[in-house]
Amino acid sequence: MLETTALLTDHYELTMVQAAMGSGTAFRRSVFELFPRRLPEGRRYGVVAGTGRALDAVENFRFDDETVSFLREAKVVNDEVAQWLSTYRFSGDIWGYPDGEIYFPGSPIMVVEGTFAEAVVLETVLLSIFNYDSAVASAASRMTAMAGDRPCIEMGSRRTNEWSAAVAARAAYIAGFASTSNLEAGRTFGVPTAGTAAHSFTLLHDTEEDAFRSQLAALGNNTTLLVDTYDVIEAVKKGVELTNGRLGAVRLDSGDLLTQAVDVRRLLDSLGAVNTRIIVTSDLDEFQIAALRAAPVNGYGVGTQLVTGSGAPTCGFVYKLVSRADSEDPAAPLEPVAKKSLNKGSVGGRKFALRRLDANGIAEAEVIGVGAPPEGDTNDRPLLVELVRGGEIVGREPLSDARERHQRVRGELPSAAFKMSKGYPAIVTIMLDAEGDQTFNPYAPEA
């Protein structure tokens, strides 16, 4: 989006680098982790989105001349830091949960190893990406789970920041949405785009019939006609008449969608338009989609509630230093560190993770190893993949892979994951120390 992502950064990241350079600690080898302390209230699972975008952001995290000049003139950094920034390039290693993976409290979504200075400056942009993208993907997955085989169309661009709009479409696509209204998402991320007409198009014409004729002439009989500008029944009749019963779909965008869908389906069938689909679009969320399961609806257009995370507009991921060397010697061993702040304590030590699956392939636990990978059975599935090695991006993949992954790993979840009522995470988080024994676990249900 921006040519450089370097200023999508909190002021204090650079202040810390400056102070640490002064105290000779800036280049201590360090491990930061990005993780959730909990799921949004009542949610059963979360969905990771943002990994691919995070890799782009790391690659584009460069301080060009104009950026460095701004930082110097604004007195954010001194000359020494400015010099270091001007040649900044992340040179460390990153592992993480790939796009489309499921997460639970404590999941180490991203593990970043490098010097303190090079890793700390990535904090803000990584959190921004994962906190928003995953909020949308988590809501989207609940919607597509409730929609079953019926396609969901992402159309929330207008209800969120203009660039959020494009990335929301990407996140929704990963979580099973069929298409988006957002053209930038089509260009930048390759998400299929779709769209037909708004009420303004009908109002522009002298009559609704004129508008329908105009749209059919431009887009063909297989288009979707918006039928609620004036009178739904009259509009449906007109659409069927103008297409000799071969109309692609009608869209309902107001009123009680359940009863209207029933009435419109009956009318369409009585007119012989048995293949004309019904798309509904007004203020839908996962609960409404579930409530419409019994209705004769063929597709859902979802806007506001999707792009705002359906009540959970951010995931609350944090990025914490969990391990660091006690000198700038690159060979110095890493030592776990943790803060003790009330209610916000962290668990020191590098994390590893696997999803424990039972003999039927159903998820039972999120197993997090502290300081060493937990041992898994043959069914268990390691969750961290290598994303960056020595500064080189190695974890890129097509968006379709993320979409397929999400469908696959969502299929591992126990059925309780798909209850729409508020509840606990669908599986427990288990923390194991390097010896494989259970250790302090702030993510235990009783904690």
Added chain:
Amino acid sequence: MLETTALLTDHYELTMVQAAMGSGTAFRRSVFELFPRRLPEGRRYGVVAGTGRALDAVENFRFDDETVSFLREAKVVNDEVAQWLSTYRFSGDIWGYPDGEIYFPGSPIMVVEGTFAEAVVLETVLLSIFNYDSAVASAASRMTAMAGDRPCIEMGSRRTNEWSAAVAARAAYIAGFASTSNLEAGRTFGVPTAGTAAHSFTLLHDTEEDAFRSQLAALGNNTTLLVDTYDVIEAVKKGVELTNGRLGAVRLDSGDLLTQAVDVRRLLDSLGAVNTRIIVTSDLDEFQIAALRAAPVNGYGVGTQLVTGSGAPTCGFVYKLVSRADSEDPAAPLEPVAKKSLNKGSVGGRKFALRRLDANGIAEAEVIGVGAPPEGDTNDRPLLVELVRGGEIVGREPLSDARERHQRVRGELPSAAFKMSKGYPAIVTIMLDAEGDQTFNPYAPEA
């Protein structure tokens, strides 16, 4: 942000242009309006932010070669539309509420007059900008109102999309925030930035004292030390000791902020650090800020709840065709149009607006004239300003003007506007027809 804003657009905007070109209606003179049907549930007033950004978006709404090629290859548009897009430049007129203005249900935030085609394609990006920016500004204004003279610092970048982060800082600044953590907001919008250190900085060092020494050496005694990594009391004592009582501030980021602030204030005073300020930052919102009024707190850092609109992450603004000519003749008169959709009907006809003020300058009503400007008393204040004239941007202003405006116009509101409990809009919306008589008013409290 992007070189062009043209694809921050819903697919159907271009599909409509294509169909309307086919039916000879695309260039009918039209008026679109951007407005809220209501305030977020329980809110007493809303704050406009986004106007200045919207002007930039209109100016940068150009379809360059690469963009047009994408649209052709993706078969979004035909050759005729592609040709029209390649020379697109908005040539009409725009009026609107300036940044920082207050809004109420039905306020015509933006009035766009041009051909249908040139005006309809702006729908998505204008809504994206106003819906997010104003959501943040509306939440921010409640926070600064509760904070009174104590400064609020915007630090929510990490909890929202990376570009939302920068524009949230702009919106918060308009609504009275003193500064932001976001460096891109500093560069792009000129918002003052600030920042010191995170817990990771303390954990990086061998001891908290080492970390404090390092920070004080880099940033001077006037800096803010984060004191809750291990033990707050010990940290405060250490910070005072290292600065001989001249420490600028301490930051509390966890635990019960009220009791801690009292304890820390007492400790600071007992140590002679009577000028050391206390900044609090953990999960604050307008209710928490209000609850801390009696606490010895000198400033608030606000993150998640600010950038997510404190429960209302979008404003629900819509963009509707309210008037259009019945031919493409530029001289043809405009005729009001309105849709009749259930619960989502619109009011046809171009809107004008003023804020009715009583003899003491206190706001009494949002008066919306349909088809003609309402007549006002001498105290009344017209709300729409000219922003674009014949395609030329004429409404630009410095961000400081918007910030001053907000403080001024918020001062006009009756005291009920600042109740934190859920309630009705602080003033009523009145709709007058061209003769000055009350007319159909979907924004009346009883409607």
